[in-house]
Amino acid sequence: MTLLLxxxxxxxxHRxxxxxxxxxxxxxxxxIGSEFVKYLNVVLDMLNAASRLQVDQNSYDMMEYLNELRESVLEAYTGIIQGLKGLEQQPHPDVFHLESHLPNITAFIKRIAVEGDISDSMVASAAGFIGDLCTAFGPRLYPLLEDGTISQFLADGKRSKAARTKSLCNWPRRKLRNYAMAKEFLSKIILGQIK
Known part of the structure; x- marks a missing residue:
């Protein structure tokens, strides 16, 4: 791990x-699952730095590199969340070590959603990762995803010709829609519109 870092x-x-x-x-x-916690902060700092990389938009080689880098960051985040969340229905508490990093992580996903032309595989990877985040963090995460960028990104991905991308975009869309409906229902109860 030290050598990789x-x-x-x-x-x-070479890049x-x-x-x-x-x-x-x-x-x-x-x-290694929970054993990864000891490396978590340093790795997340590296992933955050990589996710913020800016390149010359006019250079095809650099844009290709940026997309490759972003896909790798998504793969790393996905492995980390799945490794720490565990296989059980109820997420393992170790996944909550990621919570303070969620603003950076969601900002990265939003950058992917709004910047440039992205591949179908990156859309699928990002959608799958959003689904993993929703599964691990539930309602705690949703306020970070409510600005419409993610919803539009998933809606666009659902129109993909690739079945895998459609399926992966549909999964977090359902979770976010259910959250929005529950939030609206609770608001109506609080306002006395439903008894």
Missing amino acids: ANLSEPTL SVKPQILSAFGDMALS
Whole structure:
């Protein structure tokens, strides 16, 4: 782990290797589960830095690299959340170590949603990750996703020609829609519109 983190900071390392290292963090988290908590903050800091990378929009090579990097960040986040959440219906408490990082994570997803032309596989990866986040954090997460960017992103993805992308976009859309309906219902109860 120390070697991988050191390599990410190495300026002479070819840029094509860095996305592979980021993906490896997700694989490691998925493999070791709760044991990954000791590396979590440093890895999340690296993922946050990678997710904020800006490149020359006019350079095809750099845009291709940015998309590869973003897919790797999504893979890493997905492996981390799945590894810490566990396989049980009720998420393992270790997943809540991610909670303070949710604003950065959701900001990254929103950047993907609004910036540039993204591949179908990235839409599917992002949608699957949003679904994992919804499953792990439930209503705690939803206020971070309410601004419409994510809803529009998932609605656009649901119109994909790829069945996998449609399915993965539909899953978090249902969760977010159920949350919105429950929130509206509670508001009506509070306002006395429903007894």
